[in-house]
Amino acid sequence: MDALRQQVFDRQDYYWDPWDDDEGEGEGDEAKAWPSTFDQLWQDERVQEEGTHSILDMWRIVRPGEDPDHGTVQPVQPAEAHRVAGTDRLTRAHVPDIEPLADRRWFGRCAVLHDAHGRPEEIYFWGFSGD
Template identity: 30%
Template structure:
């Protein structure tokens, strides 16, 4: 996402975009032993489905909020990477998009449990440029 000092607003934008583009796991697509159904018209309708409530969407839609530190992290909430973790993963505490893409093959050992998310600010010319949300919400 483009950088926004309001990380919660950036998350809301990411969620809206993901829903609008249909870039999420839809359990009613006919492949999972359930009857095929069209995708919902709203996020509220999506989450009203009991199967979706159980399985999630395997996307940023499964992350509902952000918190200020990893110590505050809880399920369905994205926490910021610490400077130490960013340094370990990217070789810098101000990673660029290139640093982030190179690290994609690295073990994301900060993601310890399903349902937890993280975010990291990515820099361009040492200025905040993007926010990347990541985590594991499904198989």
């Protein structure tokens, strides 16, 4: 997850409002530069209130049996996968089946997706962050 967060930050693939006030772009106004560090990003008041609408709003992955909380990602457990998708070897084809498992704001899910031979191929993250 840390590598994904860094990639999203480096690509600037997250919500960032470059204007200092709610009135937006105006004549003579200068846009704020994109943050160059995570600390700079999280010092922004609007980001603190509204989030980035990305994986950057998630801080850690919870362990099995641990209750998910604000800013956490919960892995799909085998029994959950089997209940909603009929298998615990999820593939890209199962994504529509598992997406409803992320049903709260400021909370994410992740699942290991497998290739056609049943080998782990990717970790899929999804959820809702930001207001």
